[in-house]
Amino acid sequence: MATAMGIVLVLWASAFIAIRAIGDDITPGALALGRQLVGAVVLVAIAAWRRPPLPRGRGLALVALYGLLWFAGYTLVLNLAERHLDAGTTAMLVNIAPLLVALVAGVVLREGFPKPLMIGIGVAFAGVVLIASGGVGPHSDPLGIALGLLAAVLYASGVLVQKVALRTTDALGATWVGCVVGAIALLPFLPELMQIGEAPPSAILATAYLGVFPTAIAFILWAYVLQRSPAGTTAAATLAVPAIVVLFSWLLLGELPTLLGLIGGVLCLAGVAWSRRPDPRRAARQEPARQRAAGE
Numbered sequence: 001m002a003t004a005m006g007i008v009l010v011l012w013a014s015a016f017i018a019i020r021a022i023g024d025d026i027t028p029g030a031l032a033l034g035r036q037l038v039g040a041v042v043l044v045a046i047a048a049w050r051r052p053p054l055p056r057g058r059g060l061a062l063v064a065l066y067g068l069l070w071f072a073g074y075t076l077v078l079n080l081a082e083r084h085l086d087a088g089t090t091a092m093l094v095n096i097a098p099l100l101v102a103l104v105a106g107v108v109l110r111e112g113f114p115k116p117l118m119i120g121i122g123v124a125f126a127g128v129v130l131i132a133s134g135g136v137g138p139h140s141d142p143l144g145i146a147l148g149l150l151a152a153v154l155y156a157s158g159v160l161v162q163k164v165a166l167r168t169t170d171a172l173g174a175t176w177v178g179c180v181v182g183a184i185a186l187l188p189f190l191p192e193l194m195q196i197g198e199a200p201p202s203a204i205l206a207t208a209y210l211g212v213f214p215t216a217i218a219f220i221l222w223a224y225v226l227q228r229s230p231a232g233t234t235a236a237a238t239l240a241v242p243a244i245v246v247l248f249s250w251l252l253l254g255e256l257p258t259l260l261g262l263i264g265g266v267l268c269l270a271g272v273a274w275s276r277r278p279d280p281r282r283a284a285r286q287e288p289a290r291q292r293a294a295g296e
Contacts, residue, residue, distance in 0.1 A: 001224075009238065017253060018206045020090075026203050033190060036072070036075065037183050039071075039215030040176070042215075043180075044176055046172065046176070047172060063181070064181045065161050068181060068182065070154065070158030070182070081093070087248070088246045094151050095128060095242050096128070097159070100156035102117060125239070159234075171223035171224050174223060
């Protein structure tokens with residue numbers, strides 16, 4: 001699962017860079033719809049090949065809500081935020097979401113608050129603060145900050161709803177249905193998308209890239225990991241995304257990180273690594289149950 005999570009982090013980090021790079025060429029609504037349509041086509045093709053069971057009943061309702069929150073709402077708001085903020089600052093704001101997920105999942109989903117997770121979140125959040133205070137750029141557009149925080153809330157809500165949905169639904173089935181729901185919700189932006197031919201070829205290719213890789217492939221892998229791991233721990237891993245975005249911004253967009261940004265990136269990665277350590281106390285509590293199961 002570590003490999004799958006690593007791929008997700010890199011692909012989602014690359015999405016911040018791609019959105020920032022083509023933000024002046026394609027409107028936020030058209031980009032969101034184009035991304036989800038491409039992702040939906042890829043996911044439906046994979047589903048037709050693998051034939052996963054369709055979500056039903058309450059599971060279907062939760063998947064539809066997850067699609068609205070994440071594939072539609074989060075994607076659109078993220079595109080809007082990156083019109084006002086650089087990629088690194090946006091990634092920092094959005095990645096407040098894992099903290100919200102860990103806190104809510106600890107109470108509502110009864111995942112508790114394992115000590116390694118809490119320490120790791122604290123270390124990673126310190127890194128995020130350093131990135132915010134001097135990591136990438138001087139942008140402080142109030143509207144952009146508000147949009148970044150709204151994206152974080154939508155992201156966290158989507159993760160929590162998805163985690164509950166995955167208790168009764170197949171990961172691939174939930175992903176392709178959620179993406180289709182998101183694409184349908186974004187159809188009001190179809191007239192804007194119809195003008196995409198006027199955009200540079202590089203912007204069109206970037207839109208296709210966003211649909212295939214950060215959407216279709218990354219979300220399948222994400223659902224696979226989330227279905228098998230606690231929501232708080234899984235979401236905490238994405239605290240590494242701002243660090244990766246800072247590096248990509250430096251290499252691809254020329255947004256040079258400061259010393260604080262570099263230190264913050266190291267802290268983010270260290271915090272994620274620590275958060276994924278096993279909790280000795282939890283393992284000790286679970287050992288008797290495993291022994292009884294083995295005896296039976």
